[in-house]
Amino acid sequence: MAHYDAVVIGAGPAGGEAAFVLARGGAKVALLEKMPLPRHKTCGGGMPMMVSKVLAMEELRDLAPDAFVEADAKFMRHTWKFGDPCLAPMNPEPGDGCERSLWMVRRSVFDNALAQRAACAGAELRDGLGVRALEIERDGPVKITAEGPSGVWTATADAVIGADGANGITARAVGLRKERSLAIAMEAEVPHRWGEGHADLRPEVCHLEYGAVERGYAWVFPKGDHLNVGAGVFRPRRAGERGDTAVRELLQRAIVDYLTLLGVPKRVEELVFHAHPLPLWNGMDKIQSGRVLLAGDAAGLINPFFGDGILHALKSGQIAAQCVLSGETSGYTEAIAAEFRSNFDAALRMAAFFYRWPGFCYRHGIKRPGATRIAMRLFCGETPFNDISRRMMRLVREAAKSEPIEAKIL
Ligand SMILES: Cc1cc2nc3c(=O)[nH]c(=O)nc-3n(C[C@H](O)[C@H](O)[C@H](O)COP(=O)(O)OP(=O)(O)OC[C@H]3O[C@@H](n4cnc5c(N)ncnc54)[C@H](O)[C@@H]3O)c2cc1C
Secondary structure (H helix, E strand, O other), X not given: OEEEEEEEEOOXXXXXXXXXXXXXXXXXXXXXEOOOOOOOOOOOOXXXXXXXXXXXXXXXXXXXXXXXXXXXXXXXXXXXXOEEEEEEEOOOOOOOXXXXXXXXXXXXXXXXXXXXXXXXXXXEEEEOXXXXXXXEOOOOOEEEEEEEOOEXXXXXXXXXXXXXXXXXXXXXXXXXXXXXXXXXXXXXXXXXXXXXXXXXXXXXXXEEEOOOOOOEEEEEEEOOOEEEEEEEEOOOOOHHHHHOHHHHHHHHXXXXXXXXXXXXXXXXXXXXXXXXXXXXXXXXXXXXXXXXXXXXXXXXXXXXXXXXXXXXXXXXXXHHHHHHHOXXXXXXXXXXXXXXXXXXXXXXXXXXHHOOXXXXXXXXXXXXXXXXXXXXXXXXXXXXXXXXXXXXXHHHHHHHHHOOHHHHHO
């Protein structure tokens, strides 16, 4: 039976990055992915990016953006109940020497690029191989059993990184992340010819709608030859909500209405909807047990305010790999807490307010001059949520003097 320094389960951004860092660091590593690559991943594929002279995202420095960035959005068009539009730039004018934008990627292409980069660095990439069981012996290596079309595959490893997403096996196998807060989001990819439809349907504009989905938002993201149109409930009311057909119908309706109102009407039967849970941050939880570490969605690292997780998956994959390389696996939960806790806790407080009173926040927050730039600074991680949540609460107190708080909801 083969033995590895580390086995990484799942070839999303967390797993692709972890396997790359491990291989580059000289470890013998296998990257296992249950689907044949490239595979579809239900996602909007929007990634905040800061470009000055060098790419700010050191995790992506070795990749050529041209290979996977389909559009580079620099404007946001916000709406409330599909009306009251506000088109705003993401960057200050004049520029501060650092350009922020939303990279629009197709996840099948982006994730495959990360996995291939890990393979080039020396990782053994095995796609079409789903992990079925993990056996953990005290002080011994972890035994991994996986299965694919060519049969059963077994191996042992000194460490396992569970980067197997929201529905992964690793967290369950080691009894971690039992109290999860699961949001749900849905998307459809709609073929599009630029120049057709609403005048603001342009490759440099992403669209965000806040009133159509209670406790969530809807989006239209520009891609090379299509639009990614989606909607999500990012502040779930109760645990079982994601299986609720009423919620799914609401999300589908928001997607169809968005297309219609932007002049891209489609018949519902023509659309292929993909829905997927999002494990939101709900406070720091233990994400390491012995030699097993969780990264990305498996560790619940989705920002509870924006609902984004790609960059946090990359970052946590990198931190997990560094802990394995340095033999410091027991310090992993603390390392993740140091990176994410204070910011995500503040984002959670802001989410509680925003998703309760979105109409008020739209009028007094999102539409304010400069709000989109502040949102981009938050999204890029330049400005901590702590700073903004305090300022936001001050603004709310001022605005509440002129508008009774309950009227804000409508
Ligand atoms: C509709 C929707 C829209 C979203 N839009 C955005 C967005 O615009 N921007 C953003 O930043 N985030 C977005 N997200 C969140 C983002 O998709 C996730 O946070 C991100 O994919 C997490 O990456 P990951 O590597 O942790 O997990 P994943 O990307 O889920 O990868 C996990 C991988 O593990 C594999 N796997 C699972 N089980 C096994 C097994 N047993 N054996 C082997 N392999 C296995 C899976 O096949 C998968 O490839 C969105 C999510 C949804 C649902």
